[in-house]
Amino acid sequence: MSRPFIILLIVCVLLDLGISNNRSYASKVESVDFDLSEGEAIMVFFSLSDGEATLIKDGTNHHILINTGSAASKEELYKWMNMFGIKKLDEVIITKQGAGFDDNLMDVINRFSPKHVYAPNGYQMKNDSSYEAWKEGKHHQYSEDISVRVLHNESTSTVSMDIIVTYGENRILYMTNNDSSIEKKLTKLPLSDTDVLKVANYGGGTTTSQPFLEKVDPQAAIIFETSINRINPDLLERLYEMWIDIHYVKQVGTVVMKMTKYQYEIISISESR
Known part of the structure; x- marks a missing residue:
């Protein structure tokens, strides 16, 4: 498991940050530049008013978008993409067929021309566009360090899938399904060195359970916002009791995890809507 270190610098309009600890900070921005070297990457959990979308960008300018948010938050998504200087995408990954996850997929394809689109096995693509179906156990290596x-x-x-994203020694468990039987299944896997957990179902429902959190043992949890579900207060209590840093994008803004191959920091960037 990678370990965090001390924050170096925050600039409100243009960011150029070194690696630091996993405390979050907020600042209003117009553009964001992390000046990534070849051995660095960022994973950006966008603050959208509804739905979820996450960008991965490394120092070789490889760009991956996970999910596309809801139709209602399309312009917010594009505003954030523009803020991070994204003109083209290499890949788009969809983790669930449904509102809040793939609403803007066709528009994203038309606008950013990704080389590949990946989705869960059984996904029904709109407008007969092509994609690669990912079955359970599929392992995709995007570069030397991103998988x-x-x-x-x-x-x-x-139709949905739960994935784990790895950059060097950094591991991000990207949960989509809100189901106790799936959590029990995943607790049998070697996930104890997870750094960050993206919480399933916007933190609503009866999970994420205590046994699952104890098994995964993340240092931080990311919770996206939805216009429908409410965060389960029992989940928040569990996260607090386990000293897991909570990053709720509705409150803190877009969350950026900046990584070297061995360490990371988490920074929050707020932007008025």
């Missing part, structure tokens, strides 16, 4: 592995594929009800 994604499918831990669980759900096709019986809502």
Whole structure:
């Protein structure tokens, strides 16, 4: 598991940051430049009013977008993409078929011309566009340091998948499914060195459970915002009791995890809507 270190600098309009600890900071911005070297990357959890979307960008300018947010937050997504200087995408990954996850997929394809689109096995693509179906156990290596592995594929009800993203020694567990049986299944996997947990179902429902959190043992949790679900207060209590840093994008703004191959920092960037 990678370890965090001390924050060096924050500039409100243009950011050029070194690696630091996993405390979060907020600042209003117009553009963001992390000046990434070849051995660095960022994973950006966008603050959208509804739905979720996450950008991965490394020092070689490889750009990956995970999910596309809801239709209502499309312009917010594009505002953030522009703020981070994204003109083209290499890949788009969809982790769930449904509102808040893939609403803007076709528009993203038209606007950013990704080379590849990946989705769970069983996904129904709109407008007959092509994509690669990822089955459970699929491991995709994007570069020497960035990889994604499918831990669980759900096709019986809502088509979806739970994945783990790795950059060097940094591991981000990107949960989509809000189901106790899936959590029990995943606790049998070697996930104890997870650094950051992206919480499933916007923190609503009956999970994420205590046994699952104890097994994964993340240092930080990311919770996206939705216009429908409310965060389960029991989940917040569990996270607090385990001293897990909570980054709720509705409150702190867009969350940026900046990484070297061995360490990381988490920074929050607020932007008035």
